[in-house]
Amino acid sequence: METFRILIVDDEDDFREAIMKRLRARKVEVAGANSGLQALEMLDNQDFDVVVLDVKMPGMDGIETLRAIKQKKPLVEVIMLTGHASVESGIQGMQLGAFDYVMKPVALDDLMDKLRQAYERRMLQLEYGRQNL
Amino acid sequence: MVDEKYRQFWWQITLTKILFSIIPLILLVLVLYFHFSDAYTTKVLEAIRTLAINRQGALDLFLEERIAQLVTLANTNSLAQLSNEDYLNRVFNVVQAASRSYIDIGVIDDKGDHLAYVGPYYSILKGVNYRNEPWFDAVLNSGVYISDVYLGFRKVPHFIIAVLVREKNRSWILRATIDSNVLENIVQAAHIGRSGDAYLVNRNNLLQTKPRFGGNLLEEPPGPDFSATVGLRMEEITTGADPALFAAVQIKTKRWVLVIREDPREPLAPLLRTKYLLGLLSLLGLSLIIIGSVYTTKKVLERLILSDLEKAKSDEVMLHESKMAALGKLAAGVAHEINNPLAVISEEAGWMKDLLQEEDVKASPHLQEFQESIKKIEYHANRVKKVTHRLLGFARRMEPTMEKVMVNAVLEECVGFLENEARYRNIAIEKKLAEDLPTTASDPSQLQQVFLNILNNAIDAIGKDGTITLKTFQDADNEQLVVQISDTGPGISRELLPKIFDPFFTTKEVGKGTGLGLSISHSIVEKLGGTMTVDSEVGHGTTFTIALPIK
Structure with missing residues (x-):
């Protein structure tokens, strides 16, 4: 399976780095951003397949960032990472075009599954887009 | 007073x-x-x-x-x-x-x-x-x-x-x-x-x-x-x-x-007769007035007491709701603050687990111990996660919602909250939950409040050593879900039984209970379209029955 490129967006450095380390160990190409703004900047310069986006961040929060991402690159898949066990913010995210949501603390295997699914959808959509060109 | x-x-x-x-x-x-x-x-x-x-x-x-x-x-x-x-x-x-x-x-x-x-x-x-x-x-x-x-x-x-x-x-x-x-x-x-x-x-x-x-x-x-x-x-x-x-x-x-x-x-004898007649008539009028006044005043007062009670009830429901909202915010804050470090802890533990797969570490004589230790960290992190998620779930309940509710699951969650308390007091919680219970559209958090309230009362009533039995089933017409919560406490006397849903009624010591729990629970259940009844026998215990419509 080809490697896919992940962007982790979370203001909690330790958490972000631990996740990144673990994903890298699973042969995933992964980058990190500590804020929504930084994430958008990075998206301008690099291509990512899936963005994992924390809902609750200082400054630009997850939902706002999601809107901006979807405006900029509609085909980038986003998985919301929520600290609340709130179905609402997850659902709100999905209404705005997120692929799915997971709750913190997250079992890495679950996250991997979701990432894979999101990647597959992106691939399908890219394929579809190419065919229609 | x-x-x-x-x-x-x-x-x-x-x-x-x-x-x-x-x-x-x-x-x-x-x-x-x-x-x-x-x-x-x-x-x-x-x-x-x-x-x-x-x-x-x-x-x-x-x-x-x-x-x-x-x-x-x-x-x-x-x-x-x-x-x-x-x-x-x-x-x-x-x-x-x-x-x-x-x-x-x-x-x-x-x-x-x-x-x-x-x-x-x-x-x-x-x-x-x-x-x-x-x-x-x-x-x-x-x-x-x-x-x-x-x-x-x-x-x-x-x-x-x-x-x-x-x-x-x-x-x-x-x-x-x-x-x-x-x-x-x-x-x-x-x-x-x-x-x-x-x-x-x-x-x-x-x-x-x-x-x-x-x-x-x-x-x-x-x-x-x-x-x-x-x-x-x-x-x-x-x-x-x-x-x-x-x-x-x-x-x-x-x-x-x-x-x-x-x-x-x-x-002038007719005049005298008139005097007596007038006296008699005024006496009659007087007694009619007195009877009438007493009767109407009684009616008015009854209505007044009733409306006072209702007002007290709705006031207290409102107070309770705002209290719960504040408590919810607090719980959410606390849970969130705990959740973030917890996420880091579990990720770091995960990373350590990943690293243990590496060749050189595998040779370590304490590999077994490391693995054991990490497993424990993960296990307990998971426990904390359950608690924080429960707190967040509690915090989320503030706005009334209608969603598909599995009543058994709500009950299980409530029991989860009180299990420890029950264990300390040597109270067994027996569950006789119908497995094929259908879901119903209701407000899970409000139901949870009601169940928690009854369970809390049950634990308080028993004090030490006893059994709380939870039972769910569908009624004969398949139109209602019935939840029965019984305790083996001292029971409630026949005189007090009709009052227990009144606001401010409490059998607990001064300062221990507000006397509002059951009255609020009662109004919540009614708001959800159900009924709440109580059955009790002194010396044998009390059973609360909540019937919810299947929607």
């Missing part, structure tokens, strides 16, 4: 109502009575007055007729004719035929000698000389004379009428004796009732006719002295226990006074 407030209120309203109803009633009764009394008394007085004037007229008429008769007789016959006793007798018979009131008739010359006499006392009176009698001078002076009643030579009550006749140069007198019974008959026709009386007095206040009750002729009458009356006089005089109404009227032809006495109680 609350009862005291209501009792005071009850008195205030009742007394005010009674007072304001009674005042007009009493005024009405008094005004009616006095008007009626006035009108009736006037009427009665008027009747007596009319009677007095009427009798006076009758007496005057009688006396004037007699005088006129005698004057006519004297002037149409000569002295010579009348001195003949046979002639006089004939004339007397004619006069007597018209009126049987004459006793005798006599002709007297100016010396006082009886010239002729016709009557029953011929032998006694024929030879009598009247020159020294007081009336003899009076008739010579005034021409016509009516005497007072006197007994005379015959000791029979009578009075005389004498007229003086001047014929050429000599005067003579025609004198007739009149039976005073006739006067008595005229006078006696005046009394009205059974105890009424009527009599004549002369100017010396001596009786001229015999009254019906007490008193003899020519003595003073039993009543007060009216002999000086001029015209008409009415007076109410109470002697002893008996009130008496007097009407006195002066006779025109003679200085006599007709006195009519009535017992006012007799003609």
Whole structure:
């Protein structure tokens, strides 16, 4: 399976780095951003397949960032990472075009599954887009 | 204290109502009575007055007729004719035929000698000389004379009428004796009732006719002295226990006074009856007013207590909701703060686990220990996660929602909250949950509050050592989900049972319970379209049954 490129967006450095380390160990190409703004900047310069986006961040929060991402690159898949066990913010995210949501603390295997699914959808959509060109 | 407030209120309203109803009633009764009394008394007085004037007229008429008769007789016959006793007798018979009131008739010359006499006392009176009698001078002076009643030579009550006749140069007198019974008959026709009386007095206040009750002729009458009356006089005089109404009227032809006495109680008896009737009616009205006031006040108060209770209930539900909202925010904050470091901890532990897969670490003699340690970290991190997620779940409940709810799952979650508490107190929680229970549309967080409240109460009721049984099932019609929560606590007495859903009702010590939990739970369940009932037996425990509609 080809490697896919992940962007982790979370203001909690330790958490972000631990996740990144673990994903890298699973042969995933992964980058990190500590804020929504930084994430958008990075998206301008690099291509990512899936963005994992924390809902609750200082400054630009997850939902706002999601809107901006979807405006900029509609085909980038986003998985919301929520600290609340709130179905609402997850659902709100999905209404705005997120692929799915997971709750913190997250079992890495679950996250991997979701990432894979999101990647597959992106691939399908890219394929579809190419065919229609 | 609350009862005291209501009792005071009850008195205030009742007394005010009674007072304001009674005042007009009493005024009405008094005004009616006095008007009626006035009108009736006037009427009665008027009747007596009319009677007095009427009798006076009758007496005057009688006396004037007699005088006129005698004057006519004297002037149409000569002295010579009348001195003949046979002639006089004939004339007397004619006069007597018209009126049987004459006793005798006599002709007297100016010396006082009886010239002729016709009557029953011929032998006694024929030879009598009247020159020294007081009336003899009076008739010579005034021409016509009516005497007072006197007994005379015959000791029979009578009075005389004498007229003086001047014929050429000599005067003579025609004198007739009149039976005073006739006067008595005229006078006696005046009394009205059974105890009424009527009599004549002369100017010396001596009786001229015999009254019906007490008193003899020519003595003073039993009543007060009216002999000086001029015209008409009415007076109410109470002697002893008996009130008496007097009407006195002066006779025109003679200085006599007709006195009519009535017992006012007799003609005024209808007035007295009216007095009693009015009294009775006002008493009846009074009792109706009192009964009515008491009844309506009771109704008003009942309604008031009910609405007070309802208001207290809704106030407390609101207070409770805002309290829960604040608590929810706090819980969310705390959970979130714990959640983030927890995420880091579990990720770091995960990373360590990943690293243990590496070759060189595998050779470590403590590999087993590391693995064990990490597993424990992960296990306990997971425990904390459960707690924080539960807290967040609790925080999320603030807005009422309607979603598909698995009642069993909600119950399990509640039990999860209280398991530890129950374990410390050695309380077993038995679950008999129907596995095929359908879902229903409801508010899971509110249901959770209700269940938690009942479970908390159950734990408090048991105290130590006991069993709480949770049971869920579908009712027979498949229209309702039923949740039963039973405890083996001391139970609730029959008297208290109907009150337990009232706001502020609590069996817990002061300060321990607000008495609101069950009342709020009850209103929550009703809001969700269900019912909440309680069953309890002292010594055996209590069972709460919540039925929710399947939607």
